[in-house]
Amino acid sequence: MSISKxxxxxxxEEKWYSYWLKHDFFKSVPDEREPYTIVIPPPNVxxxxxxxxxxxxxxxxxxxxxxRMKGKNACWVPGTDHASIATEAKVVAMxxxxxxxxxxxxxxEFLAYAWEWKEKYGGIILEQLKKLGASCDWDRTRFTMxxxxxxxxxxxxxxxxxKGWIYRGVRMVNWDPQGKTAxxxxxxxxxxxxxxxxxxxxxxxxxxxxxxxxxxxGNPAPRTYLTIATTRPETIMADAAICINPNDERYLHLxxxxxxxxxxxxxxxxxxxxxxxxDFGTGCLKVTPAHDLNDYELGQKHNLPxxxxxxxxxxxxxxxxxxxxxxxxxxxxxxxVLLEEAGALAKVEDYKSQIGFSERTDAVIEPKxxxxxxxxxxxxxxPALDYVLNGEVNLIPDKFVNTYRHWMENVRDWNISRQLxxxxxxxxxxxxxxxxxxxxxxxxxxxxxKLKTQNSNLSAADLKxxxxxxxxxxxxxxxxxxxxxxxxxxxxxxxxxxxxxNDLVTAPEILxxxxxxxxxAGHEFRGQAPFKNxxxxxxxxxxxxxxxSKSLGNSPDPLDLIEKYGxxxxxxxxxxxxxxxxxxxxxxxxxxxxxxFANKVWNAFKLIxxxxxxxxxxxxNQIAIEWFGxxxxxxxAEIETQFGxxxxxxxxxxxxxxxxxxxxxxxxxxxxPAYQQxxxxxxxxxxxxxxxxxxxxxHPFIPFLSEELWHDELFGERxxxxxxxxxxxxxxxxxxxxxLNHLEIVKIIITQIRNIRNTKQISxxxxxxxxxxxxxxxxxxxxxxxxxxxxxxGTFSVxxxxxxxxxxxxxxxxxFYVPLSENVDPVAERTRLEKEKEYLxxxxxxxxxxxxxxxxxxxxxPEVIDIEQKKRADAEAKxxxxxxxxxxxxx
RNA sequence: GGGAGUUUAGCUCAGCUGGUUCAGAGCAUCUGCCUUACAAGCAGAGGGUCACUGGUUCGAACCCAGUAACUCCCA
Numbered sequence: 001m002s003i004s005k006x007x008x009x010x011x012x013e014e015k016w017y018s019y020w021l022k023h024d025f026f027k028s029v030p031d032e033r034e035p036y037t038i039v040i041p042p043p044n045v046x047x048x049x050x051x052x053x054x055x056x057x058x059x060x061x062x063x064x065x066x067x068r069m070k071g072k073n074a075c076w077v078p079g080t081d082h083a084s085i086a087t088e089a090k091v092v093a094m095x096x097x098x099x100x101x102x103x104x105x106x107x108x109e110f111l112a113y114a115w116e117w118k119e120k121y122g123g124i125i126l127e128q129l130k131k132l133g134a135s136c137d138w139d140r141t142r143f144t145m146x147x148x149x150x151x152x153x154x155x156x157x158x159x160x161x162x163k164g165w166i167y168r169g170v171r172m173v174n175w176d177p178q179g180k181t182a183x184x185x186x187x188x189x190x191x192x193x194x195x196x197x198x199x200x201x202x203x204x205x206x207x208x209x210x211x212x213x214x215x216x217x218g219n220p221a222p223r224t225y226l227t228i229a230t231t232r233p234e235t236i237m238a239d240a241a242i243c244i245n246p247n248d249e250r251y252l253h254l255x256x257x258x259x260x261x262x263x264x265x266x267x268x269x270x271x272x273x274x275x276x277x278x279d280f281g282t283g284c285l286k287v288t289p290a291h292d293l294n295d296y297e298l299g300q301k302h303n304l305p306x307x308x309x310x311x312x313x314x315x316x317x318x319x320x321x322x323x324x325x326x327x328x329x330x331x332x333x334x335x336x337v338l339l340e341e342a343g344a345l346a347k348v349e350d351y352k353s354q355i356g357f358s359e360r361t362d363a364v365i366e367p368k369x370x371x372x373x374x375x376x377x378x379x380x381x382x383p384a385l386d387y388v389l390n391g392e393v394n395l396i397p398d399k400f401v402n403t404y405r406h407w408m409e410n411v412r413d414w415n416i417s418r419q420l421x422x423x424x425x426x427x428x429x430x431x432x433x434x435x436x437x438x439x440x441x442x443x444x445x446x447x448x449x450k451l452k453t454q455n456s457n458l459s460a461a462d463l464k465x466x467x468x469x470x471x472x473x474x475x476x477x478x479x480x481x482x483x484x485x486x487x488x489x490x491x492x493x494x495x496x497x498x499x500x501x502n503d504l505v506t507a508p509e510i511l512x513x514x515x516x517x518x519x520x521a522g523h524e525f526r527g528q529a530p531f532k533n534x535x536x537x538x539x540x541x542x543x544x545x546x547x548x549s550k551s552l553g554n555s556p557d558p559l560d561l562i563e564k565y566g567x568x569x570x571x572x573x574x575x576x577x578x579x580x581x582x583x584x585x586x587x588x589x590x591x592x593x594x595x596x597f598a599n600k601v602w603n604a605f606k607l608i609x610x611x612x613x614x615x616x617x618x619x620x621n622q623i624a625i626e627w628f629g630x631x632x633x634x635x636x637a638e639i640e641t642q643f644g645x646x647x648x649x650x651x652x653x654x655x656x657x658x659x660x661x662x663x664x665x666x667x668x669x670x671x672x673p674a675y676q677q678x679x680x681x682x683x684x685x686x687x688x689x690x691x692x693x694x695x696x697x698x699h700p701f702i703p704f705l706s707e708e709l710w711h712d713e714l715f716g717e718r719x720x721x722x723x724x725x726x727x728x729x730x731x732x733x734x735x736x737x738x739x740l741n742h743l744e745i746v747k748i749i750i751t752q753i754r755n756i757r758n759t760k761q762i763s764x765x766x767x768x769x770x771x772x773x774x775x776x777x778x779x780x781x782x783x784x785x786x787x788x789x790x791x792x793x794g795t796f797s798v799x800x801x802x803x804x805x806x807x808x809x810x811x812x813x814x815x816f817y818v819p820l821s822e823n824v825d826p827v828a829e830r831t832r833l834e835k836e837k838e839y840l841x842x843x844x845x846x847x848x849x850x851x852x853x854x855x856x857x858x859x860x861x862p863e864v865i866d867i868e869q870k871k872r873a874d875a876e877a878k879x880x881x882x883x884x885x886x887x888x889x890x891x
Numbered sequence: 892g893g894g895a896g897u898u899u900a901g902c903u904c905a906g907c908u909g910g911u912u913c914a915g916a917g918c919a920u921c922u923g924c925c926u927u928a929c930a931a932g933c934a935g936a937g938g939g940u941c942a943c944u945g946g947u948u949c950g951a952a953c954c955c956a957g958u959a960a961c962u963c964c965c966a
Contacts (some may be wrong), residue, residue: 006931402895403964410965508963576917577903583962585903593918596931603929610928650905653917668928675927751935757923758935764926843912850910855949864910871911 003609007602007705009566016707017130025068025725026135028075030497036067036074037501039480040136041514042081042144046090046121049128051540051548051586052507054558058574059537059648060505061134065700066643067502068135069729075498076135077483078126079142082118084423084472085179089361091117091422107421114422131559133567133703135725142483144475145424152487153424153475154440156521161438165376166416168428168436172293173415175368176358177314177328181419182372188356188365197351198233198336199282201225201344202242202259205267226254226270227346229281232291233339234331236261237320239268240295240304241287246272248283262344263335264321271302293367308369312419328366373417373426373468380520381411387519387529394533396646400511407512414517416471423469430464437463477517480504480530487525501531508536535646538583548586561591568702569595575652575701597656598705601698604664605709608691611673617680623782624670625686626736627743631662632693633733634740639697640732652701659694666747670786688714693730746783748811753791756807756818767794771803773815775877780814802888813877815885830889837882844875 020026028035038060043053060076068074091114092102102110126141142149160166173182204224228242239261244251257270275298276285289299290308299306309320314328322338323331339345356365385408387393388401395401417426429445430436437452439445442460450458481487484495500522506515515534522530540548540555548555561570572594577584619625635658642651671687673679692715699706703725710724757764770793772780780787784796802808803817807829810816850856850868857865 003928005929399896406894406964579904582897582904587903589918590903592931596929599931600929603932605928607928645907647905650916653905656917664929665933672928754934755936761923764924764934839912850949853949856910857949859949860910867911875912 003606007566007599009568009598009704012708013131013133013567013704016704017133020135020707020723020725021138023721023723025723026076026137027139028073028137030493031073033071033073035498035502036064036072037077037498038064038075038503038505039077039483039501040079041504041506041510042079042142042476042479043125044083044086045080045118045123045125045143046083046087047125049125049558051555051558052537053125053129054132054561054570055537055540055574055578055584056505056507057129057132057134058571059535059578060503061132061703062571062575062648062700063503063505064135065703065725066729068725069696069699069727071728074135075137075140077140077142078129078134078136078138079140079479079483080122080126080144081472081476082143082145082423084418084420084469085181085183085361087114087118088420088422089179110421128559131562131567133571135703140483144472144479148485148488149475149478149482150424152478152482153470154427155487156478156525157424157427157470157474158438158440160375165379166373167376168371168373170369171372171374171415172296172367173370173372174356174358175312175366175370176361176363177310177312177366178361178363179358179420180312182368182370182415182417183358183365189359191355191357193355195231195351195355197229197231197281197349198339199227199229199346199348200233200236200262200286200339201227201346202262204254205258205260226251226259226284227282228284228286229349230286231351232288232332233335234316234323234328235288235291235309236286236335237264237266237316237322238288238290238307238309239266239286240289240299240307241269241271241302243271243273243276243285243287243298244283245274245276245278247274248276248278250283262342263338271304273298273302290369291367296367296369306369310366310368314363314366372415373428373466373470375414375416375474377411377413377520380524381408381516383523384408384516384519387523393519393529393531395511396533396535400508400536404511404516408516414471416474417466417468418471419467420469423472424475426466426468426470428466430466431458432462436466473513473517476514477521478525480518480522481525490526495526499526499530500528503533503535504531505535505537507539509539511536533646538578540586541583542586556588561588565591565595566598566704568598568705572597572652572656572701575649578649579647597660598702600660600664601694601702601705601709604659604668605691605712605714607668607672608687609712609714611684612678613681613684614678615681617678619680619682620785621671621680621683623743623786624667625683627739628662628667628690629733630736630739631667631743632658632690632730633735635662636697636730636732637735655697655701659698663690663694669790695724696727696729699724699727742778742783745778745812746786749787749816750791752809752811752816753787753793753818756809760807760820762820764792767792768818768820769793769795769797771797771799771806771817771819773799773802773817775813775815775881778812778814802884804888808885810878810881813874813881815881826889830886833882833886833889837879837886840875840879840882844872844879847872847875 040060041056047053064074064076091110094117095102095105095113100113105113122143126138129136157166174188175181176183202225204226226242230236242259244254246255254270255272258267259270260267271287275294276283287295287298287302287304289296289304289306291310296306298304307319309316310328311317316323316326316328316331318324323334326334336345336348357363358365385405388395388404395404427440427445428436428438429442429449431449431453433453435452437445437448439448442463442465445463445465446458446460449463450456475482478487480501481495481499484498485492486495486499489495504515504518518530522528542548542554558570561573565573570591573588573591574586576590576593577586635654638654639651642648642654667690671679671683692710695706695710707724710727711718753768753770756762757768762768768791770787770791774780780798787793788796799817802815803819806817806819808815808817847868850860851865851872
């Protein structure tokens with residue numbers, strides 16, 4: 001049978017994924033084992049896989065697979081999020097294509113379309129995750145609008161309302177005029193934008209009472225003006241006052257005056273408040289409570305009326321009096337012209353300022369007063385902060401603790417209503433008299449309403465349910481509980497076993513919307529945080545540091561990458577460039593490196609697979625076998641530590657080097673029989689064992705290839721359930737430091753000789769002789785076969801005297817000589833030795849400086865002093881050898 | 892304007908409580924190899940004023956202060 005020269009991932013991936021599924025390896029049910037649980041951050045149901053998902057889910061899968069291989073009952077719960085704004089937008093767009101407008105539909109009709117859409121496109125992303133190898137328990141797949149989960153949302157709403165933590169109120173919200181919904185502060189993206197600053201003159205009203213402004217002839221006094229600066233001239237019709245700083249000496253004459261709004265000539269007062277910055281603009285601020293948050297607060301303070309001149313879609317309404325029906329941006333341009341014509345526009349300047357944009361629709365956010373539902377945060381924030389501060393919940397990396405605390409200490413109430421249909425409808429029913437009741441369904445609402453009004457004649461028809469739905473995060477904050485049915489059935493076997501979960505892997509940008517709120521919900525409903533560790537991944541950026549996004553088109557399609565490099569290659573590629581919590585500059589070349597790695601493993605397999613065993617041969621490789629056994633244990637220990645600290649990229653790199661450098665480049669080269677020669681049984685058996693162990697260590701990173709090789713007959717008979725995915729990771733055995741140290745010296749010797757070949761242009765095929773003068777007492781004789789093989793040595797001899805006319809080098813404190821067929825160039829040799837000597841002298845000098853320093857000797861720790869003394873001894877010994885060699889050379 | 896963070900080789904990053912030859916890894920680069928596991932490879936090599944300026948210390952990439960550049964969050 002011929003084995004392909006390179007690893008071909010395609011059929012392997014398909015084959016093993018369905019095998020794993022068929023044999024229920026991803027499935028988890030509570031049992032006596034220790035659970036290891038992850039709930040997936042549910043992607044948008046209508047979304048497609050992007051690089052961020054790729055990173056996130058690779059990390060989760062590595063963690064889950066590793067836990068499974070450590071004997072834990074691993075459970076990774078998958079699912080999707082209904083994502084009200086994003087999904088509703090897509091459904092609206094789809095309807096539009098079919099010539100249907102949302103406003104012509106009833107709510108149930110619209111929802112029917114939305115569900116149809118969800119059934120058709122929802123879950124594509126979960127299918128894509130399978131391509132990556134995600135070992136989720138698919139039987140547990142949940143959706144945030146599943147009946148049970150929605151019920152949990154409604155119950156939660158009622159629960160919090162009864163506690164007094166949910167209330168209804170007029171607030172300034174971020175209004176998205178395109179999506180026609182309020183969005184949370186976190187969904188507003190601020191960008192710096194070039195704008196214009198308009199200077200507008202307001203005529204000051206004449207004082208009737210004092211007559212001071214009339215001149216003696218009784219003619220009207222000349223008109224006077226004040227000038228304000230604004231970036232939003234279209235809102236002047238909503239002005240409620242002009243505000244000046246009471247300390248502003250320029251405007252003392254305006255105290256107590258009134259002014260006219262240009263174009264509409266409505267009279268408004270001049271008010272005084274130190275809030276106004278004197279040196280910004282003209283020092284006169286127009287106060288527009290309906291359209292600016294700060295103005296709103298100022299208006300509240302001064303009891304100003306709120307005049308809202310904008311419709312929900314961003315056009316001007318009749319309260320504006322002019323430009324009614326015109327969009328806010330068109331109105332801005334038009335009003336500038338009108339003001340100009342009226343002589344009220346003093347000047348226009350360029351101006352840069354921060355503007356909020358909707359994350360979902362990219363429309364400019366309009367501050368808008370509206371009646372919304374709010375969830376009070378202060379009581380819930382406190383315990384949620386404590387979980388993180390006292391370490392019950394670990395944020396990884398911990399630099400996010402500060403950010404988290406800052407946010408939790410300054411948390412604002414959560415606007416939980418959204419003016420959409422796709423989502424859980426708010427369980428509030430309005431009575432004819434304007435009052436409302438909160439109830440689980442219409443029947444309960446009616447009962448409540450009758451009780452409340454003492455009117456037993458009320459009927460269901462008299463009640464009208466709130467039109468809005470709750471914010472999507474109001475369902476996803478319950479996710480870790482609701483996926484285990486913890487609301488409907490708070491004492492069921494699953495929730496008791498799997499909750500709290502172990503690790504949550506998510507992006508730092510949703511630390512507050514999601515992570516913090518899950519902790520709040522966990523505390524409120526289970527008295528326990530929902531997870532122990534939160535691993536915050538970085539943002540995937542392109543090579544230039546730009547965030548990968550659809551609009552920039554700088555994101556590769558993950559499925560294309562898998563097609564090109566194999567899922568294993570892409571997984572390795574993702575992890576290679578992803579330090580925890582730092583953004584990662586993704587480049588396709590990392591996937592290439594991943595693919596090459598998989599190929600390396602494949603070829604190591606191919607080599608071993610090709611060996612013939614001769615039972616009669618004795619084992620010449622005991623040293624190599626012992627060394628690799630130790631090295632393997634050492635690497636296992638390192639990898640264990642790195643996983644413990646969630647340094648996944650480093651754990652992968654340690655694995656990578658173990659396989660590539662230690663196993664392939666050193667171990668296999670040491671034991672490899674000559675071409676077409678058989679190998680002895682002992683070496684063969686232990687090597688296969690080593691390889692099998694390596695498959696295990698590799699499995700979390702490259703599950704497909706490791707599973708594929710696992711089933712080769714090389715490893716003997718396997719029954720159906722004997723799979724790499726459930727193999728137990730090897731235990732960390734004892735590590736003999738001396739074995740490892742000795743072999744490091746052997747490697748140095750080999751490298752030195754190879755280096756000599758390279759610099760002297762000697763072919764690797766030409767054997768060289770090697771003599772060693774042993775000063776250290778190291779048993780070089782036993783390493784002779786390895787050195788001879790890897791450095792292609794002809795005769796290896798131990799000598800008592802220096803060898804003249806040979807290239808020499810020092811390893812440990814022993815002297816090595818390589819005689820060359822042609823004479824060694826004494827000048828070049830001298831230069832080389834002198835250089836080395838110089839280095840050693842410098843080194844010795846710095847060591848001596850420390851040892852001769854009384855304060856060092858007095859203050860440094862004894863072990864540090866020991867080390868320094870050993871360094872001095874070693875350097876002096878080497879220096880002595882060098883000196884001798886230089887003398888010899890001179891002879 | 893307020894808060895947090897980052898700055899180490901061409902690139903991406905390690906570097907734990909200051910002390911091993913501590914200046915590291917992978918990739919890229921250069922040189923030489925088609926040595927029958929692998930050119931998706933093998934062997935070897937060269938790359939850095941640890942952002943800058945001061946300070947603390949016997950000793951600083953690491954601690955402190957200031958400066959600069961960049962990033963993020965909040966206003």
